[in-house]
Amino acid sequence: MPLLSRLSTRGYRQAQSRSCRSHICERTRARYQASRSFCGGPLVITLGRMLRKGLGSSCLLWTPELAVSLTTGSTTSFHLQPVNVRHQILLNWAKSYLSPLRQSAKALEQLVASVWVKTSPTIGPILGFPRVPIHGKPGKGFDYSFLQFPPGPEPEIVETDVVIVGSGCGGGVCAKNLAEAGHRVIVVDKAYHWGPEHLPMTERDSGIHLFANGGIESADDSSISVIAGQAWGGGGTINWSASLQTQGYVRKEWADQGMPFFTSSAFQDSLDRVCHRMGVSTEFVEQNINNSTLSEGARKLGYSYKMVPQNTGGNKHYCGYCTLGCGAAEKQGPVVSFLPDAENSGAHFIEGFEAQNVIFENIEGKKTATGVKGRWISRDSSGGVSGTDRTTREVIIKAKRIFVSAGTLQSPLLLQRSGLVNHQIGRNLHLHPVVLLSAIYPGQPPINPWEGAILTTVVDEFQNLDGQGHGAKLECMTMLPSWVLPFQIWGGALDWKLLCSKLPYMTSHIVLVRDRESGRVHPDPVDGKCRIAYTPSAFDKRHAMEGLLALARIAYIQGAKEIFTTTIGFPPFIRSDDAALKENGDGINDPTFQSWLAEVRKAGLNPPATGWGSAHQMGTCRMAASPKAGVVDPKGKVWGVDCLYVADASVFPSASGVNPMVTNMAISDWISRGVAKDLSGGADIGERARL
Numbered sequence: 107m108p109l110l111s112r113l114s115t116r117g118y119r120q121a122q123s124r125s126c127r128s129h130i131c132e133r134t135r136a137r138y139q140a141s142r143s144f145c146g147g148p149l150v151i152t153l154g155r156m157l158r159k160g161l162g163s164s165c166l167l168w169t170p171e172l173a174v175s176l177t178t179g180s181t182t183s184f185h186l187q188p189v190n191v192r193h194q195i196l197l198n199w200a201k202s203y204l205s206p207l208r209q210s211a212k213a214l215e216q217l218v219a220s221v222w223v224k225t226s227p228t229i230g231p232i233l234g235f236p237r238v239p240i241h242g243k244p245g246k247g248f249d250y251s252f253l254q255f256p257p258g259p260e261p262e263i264v265e266t267d268v269v270i271v272g273s274g275c276g277g278g279v280c281a282k283n284l285a286e287a288g289h290r291v292i293v294v295d296k297a298y299h300w301g302p303e304h305l306p307m308t309e310r311d312s313g314i315h316l317f318a319n320g321g322i323e324s325a326d327d328s329s330i331s332v333i334a335g336q337a338w339g340g341g342g343t344i345n346w347s348a349s350l351q352t353q354g355y356v357r358k359e360w361a362d363q364g365m366p367f368f369t370s371s372a373f374q375d376s377l378d379r380v381c382h383r384m385g386v387s388t389e390f391v392e393q394n395i396n397n398s399t400l401s402e403g404a405r406k407l408g409y410s411y412k413m414v415p416q417n418t419g420g421n422k423h424y425c426g427y428c429t430l431g432c433g434a435a436e437k438q439g440p441v442v443s444f445l446p447d448a449e450n451s452g453a454h455f456i457e458g459f460e461a462q463n464v465i466f467e468n469i470e471g472k473k474t475a476t477g478v479k480g481r482w483i484s485r486d487s488s489g490g491v492s493g494t495d496r497t498t499r500e501v502i503i504k505a506k507r508i509f510v511s512a513g514t515l516q517s518p519l520l521l522q523r524s525g526l527v528n529h530q531i532g533r534n535l536h537l538h539p540v541v542l543l544s545a546i547y548p549g550q551p552p553i554n555p556w557e558g559a560i561l562t563t564v565v566d567e568f569q570n571l572d573g574q575g576h577g578a579k580l581e582c583m584t585m586l587p588s589w590v591l592p593f594q595i596w597g598g599a600l601d602w603k604l605l606c607s608k609l610p611y612m613t614s615h616i617v618l619v620r621d622r623e624s625g626r627v628h629p630d631p632v633d634g635k636c637r638i639a640y641t642p643s644a645f646d647k648r649h650a651m652e653g654l655l656a657l658a659r660i661a662y663i664q665g666a667k668e669i670f671t672t673t674i675g676f677p678p679f680i681r682s683d684d685a686a687l688k689e690n691g692d693g694i695n696d697p698t699f700q701s702w703l704a705e706v707r708k709a710g711l712n713p714p715a716t717g718w719g720s721a722h723q724m725g726t727c728r729m730a731a732s733p734k735a736g737v738v739d740p741k742g743k744v745w746g747v748d749c750l751y752v753a754d755a756s757v758f759p760s761a762s763g764v765n766p767m768v769t770n771m772a773i774s775d776w777i778s779r780g781v782a783k784d785l786s787g788g789a790d791i792g793e794r795a796r797l
């Protein structure tokens with residue numbers, strides 16, 4: 107490998123992170139000038155894509171101006187209408203029988219709510235929400251080095267044994283295994299590394315620097331918002347530490363599809379190995395109020411529940427801000443564990459490198475992957491990513507083995523951009539669709555639900571509702587304002603802000619469904635970016651409903667005063683006389699509560715009226731026993747191509763049913779150990795070093 111200058115992040119320590127300039131096509135930019143003028147900032151531009159999809163895909167001639175004129179008879183554009191008229195227009199659109207109007211109302215409400223919560227200088231102080239966690243302590247991160255390239259007209263060419271696209275949960279594990287086996291490894295990621303001195307980021311900056319597409323990828327029909335990490339360390343940098351191993355019934359389902367590895371002890375070894383490296387355990391878990399409400403409510407109702415192991419390296423880690431990155435460096439995501447191990451064994455890293463396509467050659471009559479081409483953009487001279495003095499360079503990395511670990515949303519797009527045509531690529535998108543239930547517990551002092559580890563309890567009573575392993579789990583939601591408030595029902599500006607003011611007294615829980623039906627990922631015809639075709643199915647919605655009703659019962663039995671679903675127009679349950687209900691011992695049999703539950707069931711969970719979200723994407727490069735059924739073979743190699751592997755959550759044969767990080771890491775462990783052995787001429791990891 108030609109020697110390139112290596113720049114340590116040490117020099118960036120004091121550098122301030124700056125907003126990167128999101129780009130958006132001119133057409134969209136012009137169309138949403140109005141949104142930008144009343145909200146400002148790149149968040150709006152990024153989220154504006156969501157609006158474009160909501161409007162554009164529904165009706166070719168659709169514009170906000172046309173919608174306003176059709177619904178009000180006025181020819182004045184939306185943004186020029188007085189505030190009270192804009193307000194009324196949104197309320198009317200939300201109830202409209204026209205689906206594009208309902209979708210537009212939803213997109214606009216969430217857009218504005220999210221921007222407002224993220225940028226308001228007053229909301230934090232009013233809620234008593236501190237900018238940094240009161241239980242967090244600053245920690246020391248790993249001192250990464252990243253390859254740097256000089257400017258130049260020609261592509262820089264680098265040679266290595268293995269190139270891994272994506273530094274996330276799959277890519278990180280592969281990097282460690284392959285580097286420790288003695289192979290030359292380069293990991294590239296389009297995101298940049300922000301060490302603990304930058305973390306937890308503000309809610310505003312995190313959307314720009316730590317998440318894909320500003321924080322939300324909206325489905326084509328606005329029925330569900332998908333959230334994915336885009337950071338050095340991928341989703342492992344911003345996730346919630348829940349470290350559950352793959353359950354037996356899912357392993358059996360996958361093994362029965364011709365992949366016996368999943369029921370082998372080798373897979374269990376992989377699960378245990380990755381958990382061991384991250385110090386996964388329940389030993390030091392202290393339940394915060396959100397989690398103890400869930401477990402205690404479940405206990406009182408006789409529901410099965412358990413504690414969720416945490417990847418916090420044997421530390422208590424009672425912080426609560428993990429979604430914004432771990433300033434304590436205690437969460438053992440790839441940035442703290444697998445990637446440092448890889449660098450210590452000689453791996454090289456490139457941040458700011460967006461892989462454009464895989465390069466193929468015909469070797470002995472076989473299509474063979476021989477490299478990756480991408481575009482590298484350096485930091486600016488002050489260590490930020492928004493200055494004008496950044497270097498852009500085409501880089502080609504030639505390698506003996508190519509790993510695509512760009513995540514479920516991006517890996518299939520990279521394969522398609524590279525010219526692969528297996529029709530399974532991008533299909534079989536499985537999510538764990540989620541609906542939210544919130545409850546208010548008034549009293550003094552406030553419960554400040556954002557304090558403490560986010561997800562330490564799971565209720566698994568409803569995980570197998572069809573006898574085939576499909577159902578719902580009940581878990582906790584992060585209680586950061588910008589993650590909870592924009593998803594609460596918007597029934598008008600004042601109502602919503604009053605609801606926001608109750609956050610210090612609120613708990614929020616999620617119903618997480620193991621979906622049976624699937625969707626697909628496809629490139630946007632305008633800019634090639636990720637588009638998601640997914641609508642929660644009737645089958646999966648039924649399971650979500652059972653979970654939601656259970657969550658409402660849990661909130662009730664725990665003494666909630668108000669209970670909210672996220673279905674627009676659906677009234678909350680307001681408890682009238684707490685004391686009397688306690689005395690008569692009816693508990694959840696309270697007739698008023700029962701009739702509210704019946705109404706919840708009747709109203710259903712139909713998007714876009716009901717808000718759906720998902721942070722777990724799986725399956726778009728499905729592993730299968732034949733190329734007709736999937737994209738990669740049981741060893742992770744892309745069918746029909748030599749030397750090209752996928753190792754991330756996109757290879758799951760179906761939804762994992764548990765939070766996917768550990769399953770993904772274990773599969774990636776298996777795939778990369780296989781490749782390491784193959785490259786070493788059959789020697790296992792460790793053996794080669796001894797030879």
Ligand SMILES: Cc1cc2nc3c(=O)[nH]c(=O)nc-3n(C[C@H](O)[C@H](O)[C@H](O)COP(=O)(O)OP(=O)(O)OC[C@H]3O[C@@H](n4cnc5c(N)ncnc54)[C@H](O)[C@@H]3O)c2cc1C
Nearest residue numbers: 272274275276296340341345346348461513754755765767
């Ligand atoms: C808010 C949130 C909380 C979560 N909490 C949990 C939890 O508690 N427990 C759990 O088990 N799971 C959790 N998850 C899910 C888990 O983090 C993901 O399933 C996991 O990170 C997926 O790993 P991956 O390897 O598939 O991709 P990722 O970890 O997403 O990594 C993919 C990487 O590829 C990079 N990339 C993409 N395209 C390119 C390209 N063209 N060129 C270069 N780089 C590229 C991205 O920047 C990214 O860093 C959570 C997810 C989110 C969003």
